[in-house]
Amino acid sequence: MHPNQIYRQATRDANLAFARDRGFGLLTVNGDNGPLAAHVPFVLSPGGDTLDIHLVRSNPVARALTAPMPALLAVTGADGYVSPDWYGMEDQVPTWNYVAVHLRGRLELFPAEALRSQIDRLSEVFESRLAPKKPWRTAKMTEEVLARMMRAIVPLRLTIDSVDGTWKLSQNKPEPARLGAAEGVHAGTPGQEVAALAALMRSPPW
Numbered sequence: 001m002h003p004n005q006i007y008r009q010a011t012r013d014a015n016l017a018f019a020r021d022r023g024f025g026l027l028t029v030n031g032d033n034g035p036l037a038a039h040v041p042f043v044l045s046p047g048g049d050t051l052d053i054h055l056v057r058s059n060p061v062a063r064a065l066t067a068p069m070p071a072l073l074a075v076t077g078a079d080g081y082v083s084p085d086w087y088g089m090e091d092q093v094p095t096w097n098y099v100a101v102h103l104r105g106r107l108e109l110f111p112a113e114a115l116r117s118q119i120d121r122l123s124e125v126f127e128s129r130l131a132p133k134k135p136w137r138t139a140k141m142t143e144e145v146l147a148r149m150m151r152a153i154v155p156l157r158l159t160i161d162s163v164d165g166t167w168k169l170s171q172n173k174p175e176p177a178r179l180g181a182a183e184g185v186h187a188g189t190p191g192q193e194v195a196a197l198a199a200l201m202r203s204p205p206w
Contacts, residue, residue: 001100001102001164001165001166002166002168004172006171006172007166007167007168007169007171007172008164008165008166008167009167009171009204009206010165010167010204010205010206011206012048012163013048014165014205014206015101015163015164015165016044016048016101016163018075018077018099018101018165018205019044019075019101019103019163020044020048022075022076022077023041023042023043023125023126024039024040024041024042024075025039025040025042025073025074025075025076025103026038026039026040026073026074026075026076027039027040027053027061027071027072027073027107027158028071028072028073028074029061029064029065029069029070029071029072029107030069030070031060031064032064036060036061036064037061038055038059038060038061038062040053040054040055040073041053041122041126042073042122042158043118043121043122043125048160048163049159049160050157050158050159050160051073051103051157051158051160052110052118052121052122052155052156052157052158053155053156053157053158054115054118054119054122054153054154054155054156055153055154055156056152056153057152057153057154062154062156065107065108065109065156067108068106068107068108069106069107069108070104070105070106070107071104071105071106071107071158072102072103072104073102073103073104073158074100074101074102074103075100075101075102075103076098076099076100076101077098077099077100077192077193077196078098078099078191078192078193078194078196078197078200079096079097079098079099079191079192079193079197080096080097080098080185080189080190080191080192080193080194080197081094081095081096081189081190081191082094082095082096082097082170082181082184082185082189083181083184083189085184086180086181086183086184086185087170087173087177087180087181088176088177088180089173089174089177095168095170096168096191097168097169097170097181097185097197097201098166098168098197099165099166099167099168099169099197099200100165100166101163101164101165101166102162102163102164102165103158103160103162103163104160104161104162104163104164105158105159105160105161105162106158106159106161107156107157107158108156108157108159109154109155109156110154110155110156110157111155112154112155114155115150115153115154115155116138116146116150118155119138119150120137120138123135123136123137123138124137167200167204167205169197169200169201169204170182170201171204178201179201179202181201182198182199182201182202183198185197185198185201186198
């Protein structure tokens with residue numbers, strides 16, 4: 001997390017809402033020979049106290065999880081380069097604006113019998129965003145293919161101990177400079193989802 005507190009004004013609820021909406025992050029744990037990472041979709045519990053994921057059994061993170069262990073799930077969003085020319089101020093420097101939320105806690109294997117309901121919850125969350133398409137469900141699979149898929153993956157749960165967010169949106173600049181930079185970002189800049197980043201710069205969620 002960025003150490004400047006001006007970028008860390010979002011509430012726990014705002015950070016969790018961002019993570020819930022993204023639904024995809026980088027899961028990291030300490031392995032015997034260094035850090036291990038897996039890119040995973042996830043579903044947050046209604047209260048934001050836990051999140052459920054599943055991994056292929058052969059994933060290094062899954063193989064390392066012989067007992068509950070500390071883990072970090074990093075969820076990132078819109079990001080992009082900001083040119084100092086866009087501020088309309090002298091003596092500025094280039095930077096990169098972004099949003100990131102870190103969820104830390106205890107990662108553990110979840111009972112195998114919970115796997116199907118976990119998969120159904122995950123697909124329900126993302127299929128609901130595709131309305132009016134009829135949602136896909138595991139019931140559409142043949143039992144043989146479903147059983148084979150479920151043998152290949154394992155369910156995990158992260159019990160969340162802390163939630164931290166960095167929303168670096170040029171809020172350290174005067175409002176005209178921040179809005180000018182937002183216009184520059186919106187017009188086109190290297191990075192991801194720059195339209196969303198520009199919208200956040202214009203109207204931060206606090």
